[in-house]
Amino acid sequence: MSATSMERGPGVVMHVRCPDRLPEETYRQVLEQLRELSPVVQALPPTGALVDLRGALRYHGATASHLGEILRLRTVSRYGVDVRVGIGPTITVAATASAQVRHPGGVLAIEAVDVADWLALLMVEELHGIGPRQAATLRHYGVDRVGLLAALPAATVQRLLGRAGRTAVDRARSIDPRTVTPRRLPASVSVRHRFPHDVLDGAVARSALLGLVVQLGAELRRRGQVARALTLTLTFAGGPAWEKTRRLAEPSGHEDDLRQLTYQSGVRVGSELVSVRWRTAFQHVGDLCSGRPSDV
Secondary structure, three states: OOOHHHHHOOOOEEEEEOOOOOOHHHHHHHHHHHHHHOOOEEEEOOOEEEEEOHHHHHHHOOOHHHHHHHHHHHHHHHHOOOOEEEEEOOHHHHHHHHHHOOOOOEEEEOOHHHHHHHHHOOEHHHOOOOOHHHHHHHHHOOOOEHHHHHHOOHHHHHHHHOOHHHHHHHHHOOOOOOOOOOEOOOOEEEEEEEOOOOEOOHHHHHHHHHHHHHHHHHHHHHHOEEEEEEEEEEEEOOOOEEEEEEEEEEEEOOHHHHHHHHHHHOOOHHHHOOOOOEEEEEEEEEEEEEOOHHHO
């Protein structure tokens, strides 16, 4: 569908989906490409983003679809990464559209005048914001299409889905008051430990974890920052990886807090080492914020 008439609509939102497991540095580069199109960019880690295109359409003198294709051309040529782009008058429509784009990438723009007809034909589970359990409940009562959901009274759906019912009906009717809120990807710091050979000893693995905590705490102090979350990544012999992210109760750069959260994240490490060989690395990543914890 063309996006020509979308310039006159109340909103023009772009939702971008990068490939799964995209390296963080590449994801940051894609976000910078989005900011070259519009200053209003909201990062949706680990691989998504929202862009408000209303001002960008006038500035670039282009349609929303054309800006989406420009984005794809730049990310593919510069980083070897294709993206799936959905464009619509609301966040819900744009995110639903991007999910309809086939891999590895493409652009789907839905004009405001076409939204109702386009949404009506989708299965309920394809509507952004509808989870598997909600979709199963709706299907149980014969509501398998978004159009059927939109036609139901909000009170009826609320009885079926609870508080989320009213929101589900609104989104099925393309009612979504949310706006794109500029938000950059939080800064992060990572430390890594590589084993020179396969490790079977749990004590050795735990010692490596402790060493990473000390390194991470020292780096945070050097930067004058604190961590809000920690991601522990383990790479097994043979290739597969295991990853766990936990948020701190409050931002902190103290080693004791980091150590406690690390051991909670890696609680299975010791027991699994009995039967699993570890290769390469522990990687420890902290999502950062500057200043005092109370400033966050």
